[in-house]
């Protein structure tokens with residue numbers, strides 16, 4: 151490596167968040183032999199962590215002390231999801247009773263740094279708890295970025311790989327775990343192993359995504375980078391129906407651009423069934439002007455007009471963080487007067503999330519609402535992936551059944567058929583070096599229509615046996631290949647999906663209990679052959695859960711890497727909230 155960068159660790163604010171993981175049994179302390187080549191401080195930190203892990207007494211919960219979190223799982227402290235006045239309980243949370251690492255949590259702060267960035271090979275080595283804010287800063291210094299940078303600054307690379315990340319480069323570059331070349335993992339049985347495609351621990355490498363820290367913790371990751379240009383040129387295209395919008399996504403997936411605008415980045419925002427936007431971004435060396443949405447103007451509002459915009463690459467990466475997409479609204483910071491008073495350094499997703507966690511912990515807004523006679527609301531905070539050809543059905547069903555807006559839309563496609571995807575440095579299609587540079591034309595604009603792609607054809611085609619019009623709940627659950635490249639989240643290679651993200655609360659219909667809307671979303675997603683992320687509330691019955699998330703593959707990995715069950719099982723953690 152030619153350049154060693156130490157960013158000084160995560161910049162998360164506030165107290166460390168420490169939370170329950172699982173009962174423990176004695177650990178097996180093995181030397182970190184496979185970590186050779188890493189800095190001495192990193193090797194020492196691994197030895198310390200292994201010792202701390204081994205010292206946790208049998209039966210005590212294993213806790214991960216981490217300064218930030220983007221999990222959105224609230225529990226009532228009894229392991230059941232509850233969404234009103236509930237305490238915060240996730241992979242982290244607050245320390246319980248007891249002493250030592252078991253109560254304080256495993257100190258993983260030493261793994262929150264970028265270890266090296268090599269501009270020649272375009273490879274970075276970074277601690278598993280490094281925030282994307284720090285990672286992006288370290289790589290942008292070399293005009294490079296990770297292939298996928300999730301939108302929230304304090305999402306960490308380990309969290310994004312184990313919990314699945316996505317961003318507007320995902321149609322081109324897949325998901326964050328697909329550009330991981332190798333991972334150093336502290337496994338549930340106390341070993342530190344190196345997992346890489348084709349290696350001895352290939353199965354763990356492939357099974358780590360969507361394991362949510364239940365098989366082990368990523369301590370360092372070696373990742374691919376790609377070159378950037380200084381600016382991103384955005385075009386916002388408006389559509390009058392979900393069908394037109396999804397057809398345009400399919401066209402972009404096929405062509406790598408839209409109406410002459412190269413699609414280095416694509417995401418979208420649905421304000422309603424008759425007002426949807428796709429935002430197509432192209433790397434650019436020039437910018438006639440630059441917008442700055444960390445000040446008075448608000449990014450998501452800008453999408454409705456004007457139709458064209460320019461941002462620096464850094465501001466583009468964090469365009470959604472300043473207002474936590476649109477979720478900063480309840481804090482009043484979208485009102486001009488309050489926005490001016492709210493310090494810029496606190497216009498960040500992690501600040502808003504801490505305020506929400508505080509509210510949930512103390513039940514403040516729930517108590518206020520109860521006093522005002524406001525009907526009970528349910529948190530509906532989810533990200534789901536739906537095959538593009540059924541995306542319009544999802545949007546219509548969601549509008550009818552949940553009725554929350556806006557909805558974030560982000561197309562994605564796995565990079566390659568096998569683990570590790572395409573070889574380093576060969577991103578799909580577009581990108582600053584990946585395809586022909588298309589002239590930035592003036593064609594299209596708001597209301598522009600894509601050439602309509604035939605449904606079922608091409609990369610977004612329906613899987614055999616999934617008939618269109620089967621209706622919600624009518625399709626086959628999932629569409630598993632015999633050997634999916636990432637077994638715990640079996641997206642199909644070469645199929646185009648659209649991630650729909652929605653984060654808010656909705657009133658419960660009379661007579662319906664908490665969980666009603668979340669379960670409706672789950673059933674709808676399954677019926678459409680989609681998948682749901684597990685960072686938030688999940689209500690699946692256990693048998694259904696293991697059918698959807700490949701229970702047999704998970705059981706084999708658990709037996710191999712955490713035979714004593716020191717870490718929680720995936721179902722216990724993600725559904726029961728333990």
Ligand SMILES: Cc1cc2nc3c(=O)[nH]c(=O)nc-3n(C[C@H](O)[C@H](O)[C@H](O)COP(=O)(O)OP(=O)(O)OC[C@H]3O[C@@H](n4cnc5c(N)ncnc54)[C@H](O)[C@@H]3O)c2cc1C
Nearest residue numbers: 219220221241278300306308309313315316363367368685
């Ligand atoms: C409002 C909202 C919007 C979101 N939008 C997006 C989005 O646009 N794009 C996107 O990619 N994601 C999004 N997410 C989801 C987010 O990426 C996941 O929740 C992710 O897992 C959070 O990562 P984190 O680093 O904050 O991990 P944490 O929240 O700290 O932990 C998440 C889980 O991962 C485990 N974990 C953490 N670090 C490690 C590690 N090093 N090794 C193994 N396991 C580990 C923890 O035990 C826990 O179970 C969103 C979440 C919310 C709440």
